[in-house]
Structures are given as structure tokens and as C-alpha cells.
Amino acid sequence: MRLNRPSRRSLWVSIPTIAGIGTLLGAFALTSDGAGDWTAGVLVNVGASVILIVPVYLLSKRLDERIEQVGSETQSSVQALTDRVETFEQDVERRIDDVAASVSARLLQESQADAAAFEALGSMPSRDAVLRALRRANGLNLISQRRGPRVCVSEEWRLFVQISYDEEPDYFRGEEDVTFTVESYDGTAVEIVPWGESDDVETVLVKLGRILQKSTASHQLDVKALFEELSEALAVAQTDPDRRPIWQLCPPQWAVTAHGITTYGSAPHYVASVDALEMNSHLATHIAEKTWVDEDSLDEAVGVALALNKAQRLGRHF
Template sequence: MRRWWAGLALLLGGAACLTASYIFQDDSWPSGTLLEFGATFMLFAPLLMVQRRIEKRFDVVETTQEAIQNRQTEAAAELSALAEDVAQTKNEMRLTLEQLSDVVTKRMQEAKSRDKETFASVAAQPSLETIDRALQRAHQLKLITRSGCRVALFNEEMLSSNFYVRFVCDRVIERMEVEVQLYLEGRDGTALERYRWHGDTPAADVLVWLAEQVQGLGKYLAGVTFEPTVIFTGLRELLELAHRKAIGEDFHGFPGPIFQLCLPQWAVTESGIARIDGYYTVPGSRLEEMDWYEHIGSKGWADESSLYEVLESARALFIGGLLDNRPPF
């Protein structure tokens, strides 16, 4: 404020000097001196009056520059912290993926163990629930064909009998009722009798029905005792073998959904026949092309009884239409 008043005084003084210079213009020296002083006062008066304002503007500029520098420093610190956060996040993601892999592996192992128990229970604790659960899981894993799977009623000493029991899982969705259908059938899949297993029917009733049907057909062989429980042990063997191959525990790989085992060496699959102790398959569409029994039987590793059973069964099933002999798409 004082500088403003001082500037105003200089301005007034300059104006007075200029006025006096005009008055004494006839006298050159006083007039010239007053003119110079008046001009000087008039020149510096405004500078003195606005000096503080200019200084304030400089202060504002300095403050702004300082703020910019501080912000740049803060931004650099934030970028550094962000870089550290990104690196830490990457490490956490890598750890999370590793943990996820461990979780998946653990769950897969648990699922394999549960499946093994499920398939073992077919023979250990045969019931409608255990059979249904095993067949449902086998279908889910594509271990058996869409037509189900079957087991031979007699051992290799009674192959001429050519009778089988086929298991088909069927749920009545409307009533949420569990049902398993058992077909007593010939080699070509022709159904001779059918049993609908549902409700609270125990496994013993199913085996009694089966024994009576076989006896009624007159298929007991003299001197040989028929064991109906063979259908459960045979089913367990089929499901366990298919499961081992599907999960990679069998060195020879999975031949596809299995319909019938012809132990010890062959299986009828959804698409043909396959060796289960090695690598050899014949598509169903080629079973009539040549004498496969002679061709394969001439090889040193072939089991004759197993080969005969699989070829006879496969031809009958594919010709009869129970299995599809068209090549897969």
C-alpha cells in the first residue's frame, strides 16, 4: 500500500514538474530540467505502483512450478509403487494358477478313487442302487456303449450255450424312480426275457429270476453248477477294465466304449473288436471282409478261445443291428 501511495506521489510530482516546465518554457534551462524530472517521475510512478502486483505474479508462478515439481515427484513414486504392485500381482497369479492346478489334480484323483469304489461295489455289495450308480457313471465317462453292456452267463467250458445278460440303465424321470433292465439274450442280442429291476427288490430276487429263466430254457449243462452271481462279477470286471484304460492306468490304452469282454484277450466295442492286452482292432464294418480267425490266429500272441468268442459275438451283434457297424464320423 505504501508503494502505491509513493507511486501516486511521484505521478503527481511528475505532473507538477511538467506543468511548471510548460509555465517556464521561455526560460530554456529551468523548463528543460523540470521536463526531464517530470518525465522521469511519470515513467517510474506506474512501475512503483504495480511492482507489488508483479511480485505477486512471480510468487504465483514459483508456487505453481513447485507444485508441478512435487506432483511429478509424487507421480514417479506412484509409478514405482504401481510397478511393484504389478509384479506382485503376477507372482500371486502364478501362485494362484499353481494352486488351481493342484486343486484340479486333487479333485481328479478323488474322482478316480470314488469311481473305483463305485465299480467295485457292483460285486461287493450288489443292489439296485449300486448297479444303477455304476452304470450311470460308466455312461457319463463313456466306458460302455449306448446299448449298455453284457456279460456271459457261462465260463469258457460252456461257450456253446451262447447266453448273456445285458444291463441297461433306465430312469423314469417323471417319478424320479431308479430302474435297471436286465435282458437275457442270445449271442446276436435277441432278447429272450427281460427283467425290470426297480423299487426295493433285492439282488437275490434278481438272481432267482435269472436262475429260473436259464433252467426253464433247459440250458444247464450236465455236471456243471450254474452260478447266477457271475453277472455281477462279470459286470465289475468289465467296468473296472474300461475305467483303468480310460484313465490311463492301462498301458495299452482305451479302445472305446465296451459292450462285452471276451477274456482274456479281446473285447467287443461300440465300433468293432479290440485287443485289450495289446494294440489290435478290427472295425465292425470289416468283419466280413476276410477270415479274421485264421488271419489273427496265425499270430503267435493270439488266444484262440478268446478270439473265437469275440469274432462270433461281434459278427452276430453288428449283423443283427444291436451295434452300429458304420464308421465313426
């Protein structure tokens, strides 16, 4: 019969123990019989040594087993820790991916909501729609509270309507969130029409129309064009930081901003600051020489940019 590991250990322990005890008994017998003391002493030493081997052996085996057990436990602990770290890393990666996807989705949703608000101006020009669009545009720095975008309402008489948004109006002084200002080509105010909270869109636009008629030969206000061009201006400003804050579009190619002029639409990207246009009188001519430039659009943009910035420096009403 094959002995298993515990049986073998018992055998290795039993044989030396029995042999040691037998040796001691033999030494005791020799001493009792009066035999040689030297032989008895040798047997005693041999028996004691054999017996001592047993605890040493057991201790050694116990230590070996303990070391093996500790090694196995350590390896298991390291593996468990490794598994936990890998699981944690996977969880972190999954959470980061989830957060990234959520952020991207929310930013896209916000951008789409901005575009929808600007587009709504062309079809639903209510006070709430205008206020919502201007508030969103202001939050994205597409417009400036110092001067809002303006739309040409009479090419013949060179009159414009500037739409201003005030984030914190002083209602006690008659200020409103939204204000329409009829102004001349160089930015000089002709008359201001605040859009009160209780005023519907027709009331305000009739006031604008009457002002336009007083300042021209009974020129009619194109309400649809007014809001569609405002909507387009905000949409253009949304497409590039160089196109903001937007002041005026000069279709089909150039836009005027608080800093100068820039292209939009299908034209190649080109920017010229007001300072550069003022210091170099030949810059506009140099730009016009480019094969893709629409000269009428460029001339209008340069003229508007220089006129409005001059008015700003002179402190004219904006």
C-alpha cells in the same frame, strides 16, 4: 545462520518490493521538488517494473511448485495403480490355482468313486450296488442303454447274461432300472429277468439259475464270476474311450464294443471296426499274425462282434 527455503523466498520477494517502492517514492519526491519530469518518469517506470516482477515471480514459483506437486502425485498414483494391478494379478493367479487344484481334486475323487462302485460289484452284488455302478457307467458312456455288457455263464452251452440299465424305465409297463437277459451266442434272448426294487439279490439270481438249468444240462450259475466279470468289464471300459460302450470281454486280450473290437490289459493298443472286419475277411488273419496276439481271444472277439452286430441289423431282441 543458513536460510531455509521459505526464508530465501521471502528475501527475494522483499528486496524487489522495497526497491520498487523506494524508486516510486524517489520519483514522487522529484516531482514534488519540481525536478525534471523525465527523471521522475523514468523512476516511476523502473519502480513499477520492479514491483511487477514480484507477482510474476510468485506466480512462476507457484506454477513450478504446482507442476512439481502434480508430477509427484501422478508418480504416486501410477505406483499405487501398479501395486494394485500386481496385487490383483497375484490374487487372480492364486484363485485360478485354487480353482484348478479344486477341480483336479474333485475329478480325481469322482474317478475314484467310479472305480470303487465298479469294484464293489465283485464283493457286494446288491441291487443298490449294481444300480449305482450302472448309473455311473452310463453317465460316463461306458455302457449303452440299447445294449448293456454281457458275461458268459456257460462256455459249454454258449449262454450269456446281459445286464441292461434303463435310465428312465416305464414302471407301468413292468420295466425296471436293471434287467438281466439270458441270451445265446448271437444275442438272441432266451428269457428276461427284471430286477424289481422289492427283489433281493438272491431272488433274482435264483431265477437266473433256474433259467440256466432249463436251457442246459443242469448247469449251475456261477454268481461270483458273473459279478466279478461285470465289474471287470466296466473297469476296462473306464480305461480308454475306444473300449466303450463295452459289450463283452474276451479274456485275456480282446474286448467287444458297439463299434468293433479292441485290445485291453497288457496288449498293445489295437482297434478294428466291425465294418472293416466285415468288408475284409482277411483282416482277422492279418491281426492274428502279429506276434503278441492271443489267437483264441481274438477269434472269440471277432466272432462275437460280427454275430451281435448282425443281430442288431436284423432287429433281434437286445
